[in-house]
Amino acid sequence: MDAQMFCFQCQETAGNKGCTIKGVCGKEPQTAQLMDMLMYATRGLAAVNYKLREKGLACKDAEHLILDALFSTITNANFDDNALKAKIAKVFAHKDELIAYAKEKGVSLPEMDEIWFKVEAHDYLSYKDKVGVLSESNEDIRSLKQLIVYGVKGLAAYVEHALNLNYEDDEIYLVLEEALYAVSSHNLSADELTAMVLKVGSAGVKGMALLDKANTTTYGNPEITKVNLGVRNNPAILISGHDLKDLEELLEQTQGTGVDVYTHGEMLPANSYPFFKKYPNFVGNYGGSWWHQKEEFSTFNGPILFTTNCIVPPKADANYIGKIFTTGSAGLPGAIHIAPREKGKQKDFSQVIAMAKQCPPPTEFEKGELVAGFAHHQVLQLADKVIDAVKQGAIKKFVVMAGCDGRMKSRAYYTEFAEALPKDTVILTAGCAKYRYNKLPLGDIGGIPRVLDAGQCNDSYSLVVIALALKEAFGLEDVNQLPIVYNIAWYEQKAVIVLLALLSLGVKNIHLGPTLPAFLSPNVVNVLVQNFGIGGISTVEEDMKNWIA
Numbered sequence: 183m184d185a186q187m188f189c190f191q192c193q194e195t196a197g198n199k200g201c202t203i204k205g206v207c208g209k210e211p212q213t214a215q216l217m218d219m220l221m222y223a224t225r226g227l228a229a230v231n232y233k234l235r236e237k238g239l240a241c242k243d244a245e246h247l248i249l250d251a252l253f254s255t256i257t258n259a260n261f262d263d264n265a266l267k268a269k270i271a272k273v274f275a276h277k278d279e280l281i282a283y284a285k286e287k288g289v290s291l292p293e294m295d296e297i298w299f300k301v302e303a304h305d306y307l308s309y310k311d312k313v314g315v316l317s318e319s320n321e322d323i324r325s326l327k328q329l330i331v332y333g334v335k336g337l338a339a340y341v342e343h344a345l346n347l348n349y350e351d352d353e354i355y356l357v358l359e360e361a362l363y364a365v366s367s368h369n370l371s372a373d374e375l376t377a378m379v380l381k382v383g384s385a386g387v388k389g390m391a392l393l394d395k396a397n398t399t400t401y402g403n404p405e406i407t408k409v410n411l412g413v414r415n416n417p418a419i420l421i422s423g424h425d426l427k428d429l430e431e432l433l434e435q436t437q438g439t440g441v442d443v444y445t446h447g448e449m450l451p452a453n454s455y456p457f458f459k460k461y462p463n464f465v466g467n468y469g470g471s472w473w474h475q476k477e478e479f480s481t482f483n484g485p486i487l488f489t490t491n492c493i494v495p496p497k498a499d500a501n502y503i504g505k506i507f508t509t510g511s512a513g514l515p516g517a518i519h520i521a522p523r524e525k526g527k528q529k530d531f532s533q534v535i536a537m538a539k540q541c542p543p544p545t546e547f548e549k550g551e552l553v554a555g556f557a558h559h560q561v562l563q564l565a566d567k568v569i570d571a572v573k574q575g576a577i578k579k580f581v582v583m584a585g586c587d588g589r590m591k592s593r594a595y596y597t598e599f600a601e602a603l604p605k606d607t608v609i610l611t612a613g614c615a616k617y618r619y620n621k622l623p624l625g626d627i628g629g630i631p632r633v634l635d636a637g638q639c640n641d642s643y644s645l646v647v648i649a650l651a652l653k654e655a656f657g658l659e660d661v662n663q664l665p666i667v668y669n670i671a672w673y674e675q676k677a678v679i680v681l682l683a684l685l686s687l688g689v690k691n692i693h694l695g696p697t698l699p700a701f702l703s704p705n706v707v708n709v710l711v712q713n714f715g716i717g718g719i720s721t722v723e724e725d726m727k728n729w730i731a
């Protein structure tokens with residue numbers, strides 16, 4: 183094992199096998215090794231808290247540390263070695279405290295390496311063979327364990343956003359810890375790990391429902407909204423990522439400053455929440471999905487605030503270097519990191535606002551509007567219309583095209599697929615995958631737009647609610663009897679939890695692309711094919727013929 187690093191957690195992994203020299207995402211080998219160490223430490227902390235939880239003694243701080251550690255290791259979330267080192271130290275220190283606490287309370291802890299392992303900061307890079315993904319030599323066990331880990335990472339991200347709005351659920355923490363405990367065990371069979379995969383999927387449904395409740399209770403139900411794509415003549419801040427609490431506080435703090443706020447990438451759906459519409463300086467969306475940062479940030483002219491992934495590390499000569507801010511679990515060397523909010527206070531975005539005031543307004547590169555806001559509440563208000571359209575044959579099929587966007591050329595497939603769909607089909611989308619077709623003139627069916635955008639990737643939950651409501655309306659027994667085709671694009675680990683959530687709900691025949699995950703071994707793929715009918719994609723013509731015709 184002489185590779186400098188090994189990571190295969192995302193869809194763009196080198197050669198669809200694994201990044202071993204440097205991440206295609208820009209992750210340096212040292213950063214990858216630190217992430218492996220952080221994951222190892224976190225598994226230990228989770229195992230201890232899991233054992234304490236059995237006795238009703240679980241620690242809240244540990245739960246939150248686990249969320250942050252998992253979220254920080256998601257693809258494109260954090261590239262900052264110093265931040266990662268600080269997180270590792272924190273997790274180890276907290277684990278030690280909990281071990282002492284367990285002793286005091288008479289809670290016995292198992293002989294698990296992850297629990298008892300200790301390492302000093304200068305040695306964080308000395309154990310790559312022990313803490314890395316390849317330390318598990320059995321390919322199928324490794325595959326199942328990583329499927330669990332990646333699902334848990336995605337889940338942690340959603341749960342952290344809900345936590346920021348003061349919504350929590352102990353049952354989800356229990357599954358997170360149990361899953362990490364299972365990954366650290368050496369005696370679980372493939373069947374037991376497969377059961378854990380589905381348990382994580384069920385927790386994924388709960389986590390997305392929790393975040394949906396947190397978002398809609400706090401900010402109202404998303405409603406049909408024409409989102410402005412053009413610009414105004416004021417200096418401005420671009421906010422990216424998924425965290426709505428950060429957006430709220432940024433909007434509050436920019437009131438009366440003459441600084442506008444625009445969304446980028448996965449923040450686009452925020453434009454559809456009634457709460458945010460009250461801010462006169464909330465202008466609209468600038469640009470497309472995450473990987474267009476280089477061009478779009480260079481013409482935006484103002485500072486950019488990353489609340490989560492996906493960050494593309496800028497080239498040294500990028501003209502927006504020095505204008506990037508991160509917060510939460512996100513991090514980037516050279517960027518200014520906005521500190522967490524203190525209890526009862528807002529985060530302090532004054533540095534971002536001060537910088538914006540010194541910058542010229544954004545340069546316009548497109549005009550017009552995008553229609554968004556088709557989350558479950560809004561769609562169910564249109565339910566009668568939709569059901570009528572299905573009954574009368576005006577809508578023949580729904581195609582779920584949720585998930586992520588990515589850089590690969592092969593993703594042109596999704597644009598071509600959307601264009602080739604017959605006019606009696608409706609696309610249900612969520613996540614940044616939509617940028618492949620949400621600006622196409624696909625029209626509507628009797629006033630129902632042919633692209634119904636439910637929101638962020640976590641709003642895939644909305645698509646589930648809509649599917650279950652349609653099942654009821656048509657008096658079907660099984661959600662798989664609905665005229666729905668699933669053509670899901672994945673990139674990072676949040677898409678993994680969305681997939682596992684769908685599987686746990688019994689959804690069959692999901693097509694996953696543009697490639698199947700490299701972390702699925704051939705045997706694990708077989709299990710998924712046999713039990714769930716999972717498949718890949720082919721050409722637009724073939725897929726159209728096989729799924730739609």
Ligand code: SF4
Pocket residue numbers: 189190191192193194195196200201204205206207208209214257258
């Ligand atoms: Fe490679 Fe993806 Fe891992 Fe980055 S996150 S190192 S691109 S597999």
Ligand code: SF3
Pocket residue numbers: 447448472491492585586587613614615638639640673674676677
């Ligand atoms: Fe996109 Fe990164 Fe996954 Fe939230 S923002 S869907 S890729």
